[in-house]
Amino acid sequence: MKSFSNIAKGMVALIFVAAILLLSDIDNRTGNKNGNHKSSSHKIFKMCIIHFVDSPNSEDCEQGVRDYLKDIGWLESKDFTLNVFKAQGDISALNSIAGTVTSQSWDMIIGCSTPTIQALAKKKTSSPIVFTNVGDPLIAGMGKSFSDHVAGITGISTMSDFEGMIDLVSRLQPEVKRIGTVYAPAEINSVAYKEALEKAARKKGIELVCAPASTTSEINDAAMSITARGVGAFCQISDNLTGSCVTSIIKAAEKGGIPLYGFVTKLKDQGAMAIVARDYHQAGYDAGSMIKMVLDGKSPGEIPFRLVSKTIYQVNTTITDKYKVRIPNGLSENIKLTK
Amino acid sequence: MTLLLGSITIGLILAMLALGIFISFRIFDFPDITAEGSFTFGAAISAALIIAGVNPLLATLTSFIGGAMAGTVTGILHTRFKINSLLSGILVMTALYSVNLHTMGRSNLPLLSETTIFTWFDKLAVKLSGEGKLTMVLGWEVPAKDLWTLFFCLILIVLVSLLLWWFFRTRLGTAMRATGDNAQMIRALGVNTKMMIIAGVALSNGFIAVAGSLLAQYQGFADVQMGIGMLVWGLASVIIGEALISENSLGLVITGAVIGSVLFRLLVAIALRWGMNPIDLKLITALFVLLALILPGFMKNTKKIRLTSK
Numbered sequence: 048m049k050s051f052s053n054i055a056k057g058m059v060a061l062i063f064v065a066a067i068l069l070l071s072d073i074d075n076r077t078g079n080k081n082g083n084h085k086s087s088s089h090k091i092f093k094m095c096i097i098h099f100v101d102s103p104n105s106e107d108c109e110q111g112v113r114d115y116l117k118d119i120g121w122l123e124s125k126d127f128t129l130n131v132f133k134a135q136g137d138i139s140a141l142n143s144i145a146g147t148v149t150s151q152s153w154d155m156i157i158g159c160s161t162p163t164i165q166a167l168a169k170k171k172t173s174s175p176i177v178f179t180n181v182g183d184p185l186i187a188g189m190g191k192s193f194s195d196h197v198a199g200i201t202g203i204s205t206m207s208d209f210e211g212m213i214d215l216v217s218r219l220q221p222e223v224k225r226i227g228t229v230y231a232p233a234e235i236n237s238v239a240y241k242e243a244l245e246k247a248a249r250k251k252g253i254e255l256v257c258a259p260a261s262t263t264s265e266i267n268d269a270a271m272s273i274t275a276r277g278v279g280a281f282c283q284i285s286d287n288l289t290g291s292c293v294t295s296i297i298k299a300a301e302k303g304g305i306p307l308y309g310f311v312t313k314l315k316d317q318g319a320m321a322i323v324a325r326d327y328h329q330a331g332y333d334a335g336s337m338i339k340m341v342l343d344g345k346s347p348g349e350i351p352f353r354l355v356s357k358t359i360y361q362v363n364t365t366i367t368d369k370y371k372v373r374i375p376n377g378l379s380e381n382i383k384l385t386k
Numbered sequence: 387m388t389l390l391l392g393s394i395t396i397g398l399i400l401a402m403l404a405l406g407i408f409i410s411f412r413i414f415d416f417p418d419i420t421a422e423g424s425f426t427f428g429a430a431i432s433a434a435l436i437i438a439g440v441n442p443l444l445a446t447l448t449s450f451i452g453g454a455m456a457g458t459v460t461g462i463l464h465t466r467f468k469i470n471s472l473l474s475g476i477l478v479m480t481a482l483y484s485v486n487l488h489t490m491g492r493s494n495l496p497l498l499s500e501t502t503i504f505t506w507f508d509k510l511a512v513k514l515s516g517e518g519k520l521t522m523v524l525g526w527e528v529p530a531k532d533l534w535t536l537f538f539c540l541i542l543i544v545l546v547s548l549l550l551w552w553f554f555r556t557r558l559g560t561a562m563r564a565t566g567d568n569a570q571m572i573r574a575l576g577v578n579t580k581m582m583i584i585a586g587v588a589l590s591n592g593f594i595a596v597a598g599s600l601l602a603q604y605q606g607f608a609d610v611q612m613g614i615g616m617l618v619w620g621l622a623s624v625i626i627g628e629a630l631i632s633e634n635s636l637g638l639v640i641t642g643a644v645i646g647s648v649l650f651r652l653l654v655a656i657a658l659r660w661g662m663n664p665i666d667l668k669l670i671t672a673l674f675v676l677l678a679l680i681l682p683g684f685m686k687n688t689k690k691i692r693l694t695s696k
Contacts, residue, residue, distance in 0.1 A: 050638055057630045057645040064652045068390050069524070071659045135668070138612045139619065142396070142605055143651075147658045150389035161494070162609065168498060169606030170392075171529065188496025188607070197498070232487050233610045235494035261483065 095130040096157040102290040103313040104327045111331020178202030179334035182236030198348035207310040209247035212323040223279030227256040229269045237286035270296040274303025281307040306370045320366040329357040393655040397648030398539040404643040406593030407620035414566040419475030420460045423482030424453040426613035428595025430489040433608035453595020454588040461584030493610045502603035623647035626678040
């Protein structure tokens with residue numbers, strides 16, 4: 048009998064905790080739902096954004112969304128609310144967050160990064176989802192093509208401009224035949240980017256040297272191993288892992304006397320010689336315009352995925368001087384030079 | 387309500403992980419870190435097989451074998467080569483990271499449009515209660531599908547628990563338990579304790595791999611990073627279960643591990659639902675485990691005081 052009372056104790060604890068959870072979820076009860084909607088004549092859109100990691104890219108995206116909403120004259124808490132969730136790079140936490148979010152009703156769920164959108168896509172939710180900062184939505188399993196995709200989800204792809212990058216490298220440093228990058232084998236977008244960069248480089252007869260890193264502590268070693276293998280330039284691809292501690296790659300590059308080209312806007316302030324960046328702020332801004340379309344009543348399934356609308360080319364002349372890189376004539380016509 | 391159902395379902399799936407960790411940590415007193423690798427290994431194997439068109443049930447069973455193989459390697463490293471148990475676990479876990487990438491061919495395999503065990507559950511649910519039907523539970527509208535999925539997971543975990551309970555009462559199972567309790571004694575009775583440890587760690591990792599496989603099928607993708615932190619989750623479930631129920635009888639401890647796993651997920655869900663800062667999530671997780679560790683001792687003490695004061 049003792050064993051039964053023990054199990055009963057466990058069950059009571061379970062029921063107690065479940066009851067607390069249900070009590071905190073009382074807003075979503077069917078009975079309460081109708082009242083909320085009718086009471087306000089001016090609708091406040093209830094939105095949330097989910098980040099997988101804290102990286103400059105995802106911060107930029109979030110800011111971009113906010114700026115778009117600001118530009119169309121919407122005020123936070125007056126016209127919309129935006130809850131922010133962050134999973135700190137933990138897949139099980141991400142799943143819990145996705146579960147929590149999809150169990151509530153939102154006017155809009157914004158998924159930032161590839162793992163986030165995958166976790167969201169599997170959960171059944173009636174709330175529309177717009178993603179941004181997703182490298183390749185097709186590899187992530189979001190559809191067959193940009194226009195033929197999963198219903199209820201649309202968004203912005205931030206696939207980098209690899210050909211533009213290789214083109215810039217060969218104009219600034221025509222002698223360079225080897226470039227290097229650190230990548231994260233654990234991230235599907237990182238691997239896809241690495242391969243795309245490799246392909247673009249090979250077309251111009253440039254070899255890509257890459258080193259894998261699976262945790263932030265391995266990044267420095269990986270970067271050092273690349274400088275040791277005699278590359279002429281770093282072309283650091285952007286992903287979640289290297290994005291959060293790119294400064295250690297820049298430092299390793301500096302120590303090795305090698306200039307770094309980046310795919311992210313923020314790198315221009317952190318010591319990159321040149322950037323060819325999909326503007327992540329723009330990615331958020333573009334997602335903002337999709338969010339508006341969906342809130343205006345268009346179904347996400349009808350809106351095709353889009354690439355970020357803006358690419359930024361910048362060359363930092365202070366750093367080109369440092370590495371004695373000569374800026375060819377005519378470069379400044381379509382590329383911004385900064386100091 | 388959907389949140390509650392989802393949390394319980396994941397809790398039941400991860401109960402399999404808790405059972406695996408219970409075998410290595412509790413029965414064999416073997417701190418086995420392989421878990422974090424074999425969890426992902428299970429997910430990787432079944433995701434790769436399912437995408438290749440293999441029957442999902444067969445894929446899940448194969449992931450059990452894969453996990454058991456990983457466990458065997460850890461066991462052999464420890465018993466034959468006398469490598470410290472923690473270190474042999476670390477070695478195999480680290481190696482599995484690369485093996486997992488090879489198994490999947492890339493870091494993340496989406497299963498959104500593939501047939502998994504959970505698609506079967508969905509289909510069965512549709513047959514039982516009709517397409518897209520909503521059921522009212524305590525005033526909440528819930529898709530009947532979710533309820534059925536929960537129910538099927540419950541049946542699955544009860545069956546697995548019963549199987550484990552039965553196994554540990556057979557001659558082999560009893561010898562295994564004795565190996566963890568008093569190795570010297572059981573050696574004197576003529577049992578090869580090395581074989582027992584290898585078999586036990588293999589069994590443990592087999593269960594953990596199945597948990598990984600089921601979670602991948604439930605969440606719709608396998609990711610090479612999904613095992614990170616799983617050891618702590620599983621261990622926390624076992625400890626919470628022990629604290630709540632009992633540490634003595636085998637059946638109770640197994641029940642405790644399952645209840646602990648579900649309870650742990652519910653606590654995390656509450657923390658999230660209350661809008662706690664997600665940055666604090668790990669801190670809160672650690673606090674739960676700490677509470678589970680100190681509460682039982684605390685409760686015993688108060689009991690004693692009450693008894694002596696009588």
